[in-house]
Amino acid sequence: MFRRTPRLFAATLAVAALALGACAEKSSDDAPAPGGSSAAAAFPATVGKLTLDKRPEKIVSLSPTATEMLFAIGAGKQVTAVDDQSNYPPDAPKTDLSGFQPNAEAIAGKSPDLVVLSNDTNKIVDQLTTLKIPVLVTPAATTLEDSYRQLADLGTLTGHPDEAADVVTRMKDDIAKLTKDLPQRSAKLTYYHELGPELYSATSRTFIGSIYALAGLENIADAADADGKNGGYPQLSQEIIVKANPDFVFLADTKCCKQSPETVKARSGWAGVTAVKNNQVVALDDDIASRWGPRVVDLLRAVVDAVAKVPA
Amino acid sequence: MQKALTRGPSFAQRPAGLRPGWLAAGVAAVLVALVAGVSLGPVSLPPGSVAAELLNLLPGVRLDSGLSEREIAIVTELRLPRVVLGLLVGGLLALAGGCYQGVFRNPLADPYLLGVAAGAGLAVTAVISLGAVAGGAPTGLPLTVPLAAFVGSLGAVAMTYLLGVAGGRGRSTATLILAGVAVSAFLSAGQTYLLQRNSDSIQQVYSWLLGRLATAGWHDVRLVLPYFLLTTVVVLLHRRELDVLSVGDDEARSLGLHPQRSRYLLIAAASLGTAAAVSASGLIGFVGIIVPHTVRLLAGSSYRVILPLSLLFGGAFLALTDVVARTAAAPAEVPIGVVTALLGGPFFVLVLRTARRVLT
Numbered sequence: 001m002f003r004r005t006p007r008l009f010a011a012t013l014a015v016a017a018l019a020l021g022a023c024a025e026k027s028s029d030d031a032p033a034p035g036g037s038s039a040a041a042a043f044p045a046t047v048g049k050l051t052l053d054k055r056p057e058k059i060v061s062l063s064p065t066a067t068e069m070l071f072a073i074g075a076g077k078q079v080t081a082v083d084d085q086s087n088y089p090p091d092a093p094k095t096d097l098s099g100f101q102p103n104a105e106a107i108a109g110k111s112p113d114l115v116v117l118s119n120d121t122n123k124i125v126d127q128l129t130t131l132k133i134p135v136l137v138t139p140a141a142t143t144l145e146d147s148y149r150q151l152a153d154l155g156t157l158t159g160h161p162d163e164a165a166d167v168v169t170r171m172k173d174d175i176a177k178l179t180k181d182l183p184q185r186s187a188k189l190t191y192y193h194e195l196g197p198e199l200y201s202a203t204s205r206t207f208i209g210s211i212y213a214l215a216g217l218e219n220i221a222d223a224a225d226a227d228g229k230n231g232g233y234p235q236l237s238q239e240i241i242v243k244a245n246p247d248f249v250f251l252a253d254t255k256c257c258k259q260s261p262e263t264v265k266a267r268s269g270w271a272g273v274t275a276v277k278n279n280q281v282v283a284l285d286d287d288i289a290s291r292w293g294p295r296v297v298d299l300l301r302a303v304v305d306a307v308a309k310v311p312a
Numbered sequence: 313m314q315k316a317l318t319r320g321p322s323f324a325q326r327p328a329g330l331r332p333g334w335l336a337a338g339v340a341a342v343l344v345a346l347v348a349g350v351s352l353g354p355v356s357l358p359p360g361s362v363a364a365e366l367l368n369l370l371p372g373v374r375l376d377s378g379l380s381e382r383e384i385a386i387v388t389e390l391r392l393p394r395v396v397l398g399l400l401v402g403g404l405l406a407l408a409g410g411c412y413q414g415v416f417r418n419p420l421a422d423p424y425l426l427g428v429a430a431g432a433g434l435a436v437t438a439v440i441s442l443g444a445v446a447g448g449a450p451t452g453l454p455l456t457v458p459l460a461a462f463v464g465s466l467g468a469v470a471m472t473y474l475l476g477v478a479g480g481r482g483r484s485t486a487t488l489i490l491a492g493v494a495v496s497a498f499l500s501a502g503q504t505y506l507l508q509r510n511s512d513s514i515q516q517v518y519s520w521l522l523g524r525l526a527t528a529g530w531h532d533v534r535l536v537l538p539y540f541l542l543t544t545v546v547v548l549l550h551r552r553e554l555d556v557l558s559v560g561d562d563e564a565r566s567l568g569l570h571p572q573r574s575r576y577l578l579i580a581a582a583s584l585g586t587a588a589a590v591s592a593s594g595l596i597g598f599v600g601i602i603v604p605h606t607v608r609l610l611a612g613s614s615y616r617v618i619l620p621l622s623l624l625f626g627g628a629f630l631a632l633t634d635v636v637a638r639t640a641a642a643p644a645e646v647p648i649g650v651v652t653a654l655l656g657g658p659f660f661v662l663v664l665r666t667a668r669r670v671l672t
Binding site: 098100197198199223225235236237238239240242243245267269270272273 | 353354355381382383385386388389390391393508514524526527529530531638642643644645647
């Protein structure tokens with residue numbers, strides 16, 4: 001019984017890990033628009049309250065998404081260390097630093113001139129600030145606009161504002177192209193997005209849900225967290241999923257938990273679900289499906305491709 | 313039934329045997345849980361149709377329930393196995409709890425207090441986080457998890473036992489409990505460390521730790537059933553010896569028993585049962601201590617009463633708790649471990665308050 005406290009803590013942690021920072025924490029917005037003109041590396045550069053006097057050359061990224069963003073905007077060479085979860089791009093300098101349990105001393109040991117974090121656990125921002133290490137927090141995006149802004153912020157701070165703007169433009173173009181030719185349907189197709197074999201899902205209010213909405217899909221998980229109390233990440237009942245009879249099942253638990261269209265088919269009671277019957281169970285890459293970086297376009301492409309196969 | 317003990321040394325108060333009334337109440341509780349379990353859920357289905365579908369499971373019956381293919385699947389493939397698993401797991405946890413209390417002559421002994429849960433937790437975390445579960449069964453857990461849970465729980469009981477009984481002086485209740493606390497804390501720390509090292513699997517492990525019947529299917533039932541039968545048979549066959557052990561080893565020996573041998577056998581059986589339950593449903597607290605105690609307070613203090621009734625009421629308790637877990641926040645799920653604690657705590661206090669008058 002004395003284990004109850006750790007277990008509650010565990011629950012909190014689990015939810016936190018799941019939500020990957022569904023935290024409503026406001027990011028460093030209202031940043032001045034990146035240089036605009038040819039003044040590519042204009043320093044001092046300011047984002048929110050953070051000002052860097054010169055271009056950072058030793059960046060530590062403790063967020064897999066931030067790592068992807070930094071490399072996408074051409075700041076990869078300035079990144080000297082990334083956390084243990086940052087596995088893309090493959091040549092990112094992965095270390096055993098933890099983004100879940102950041103440790104100020106270990107970070108300071110890399111003597112960074114910029115640290116990028118996705119959430120402020122362990123009062124890490126205060127600690128690093130005390131050590132005079134500049135920190136940028138890039139919390140989990142809740143909209144695509146958040147992603148675009150974070151890319152722009154990183155561009156400003158790393159001296160790559162134009163490349164960042166290019167990445168954003170390319171993302172916007174790709175997304176527009178992908179969503180343009182979607183067939184018109186009389187009734188919306190429905191989907192279930194699976195975060196784990198314990199049937200945790202994400203509602204339309206989440207970032208991931210907004211991507212599916214772009215593809216014109218309707219989420220069967222929305223009713224399970226109508227008041228948003230689960231932060232958009234409810235655990236669904238099997239019978240609710242079977243009853244809702246989604247047209248698609250998207251698996252974001254293929255790497256973590258070895259789920260596949262075959263394992264879904266083998267679940268008891270699932271054989272009659274339209275997604276299973278019509279082979280519309282789609283295996284996603286867990287990482288792409290949980291990050292809000294440039295590869296979100298790949299996720300949307302996977303969704304749109306699946307949708308396109310269903311005749312209108 | 314009384315005969316077996318009347319030849320033994322004189323007990324100040326000889327515990328009474330199992331009364332048919334209580335047995336009937338236990339069976340009734342199981343039936344109520346079964347009916348409630350298949351009729352109630354986040355998806356509402358007409359009770360008549362559910363009954364018709366259940367009857368269709370019997371050979372030779374073909375009724376038209378008017379349910380769609382998916383609704384039939386909800387009843388027969390999702391709800392029924394879930395209720396059955398709840399009955400098996402709840403029964404096992406309560407039976408194991410009662411058994412530990414007898415073996416250790418300690419009313420506070422339960423799978424949690426003895427470190428069994430922590431041991432199983434550590435072993436399963438190790439297996440999951442080291443990736444040994446790769447390519448697991450679709451919704452249930454592969455065989456590595458029950459095996460790990462068994463090794464872990466047995467190891468933990470052995471540690472607690474050696475520290476508290478064999479290592480300590482005499483067989484003090486307090487020593488055993490303290491040893492259990494130490495072992496639990498130690499193993500939990502190991503588990504936390506493993507999780508920190510492998511944060512990829514944090515979600516999977518924690519979800520398991522919170523206890524779940526949410527994804528139960530017939531696969532899980534088939535996995536638990538053999539262990540359930542084995543544990544139940546071994547423990548129930550030895551229920552009289554538990555009564556004798558509770559009086560003292562010398563008394564047991566004078567009756568021709570091998571106290572140590574019986575003890576080891578019972579510990580192994582209870583640990584196997586706990587491990588099977590834990591591997592199928594995660595760590596569901598409270599059932600192992602609350603059910604045997606309630607039975608003891610209400611129906612009698614002989615293990616001949618406590619064990620069979622714990623089996624029945626434990627199963628019914630967990631199956632009904634699961635109904636709450638899946639309907640309280642429908643269409644979302646509440647972790648069943650949370651519900652057992654929330655329901656079990658106040659209920660236990662109530663029973664204690666009522667029973668104190670009877671006991672004193």
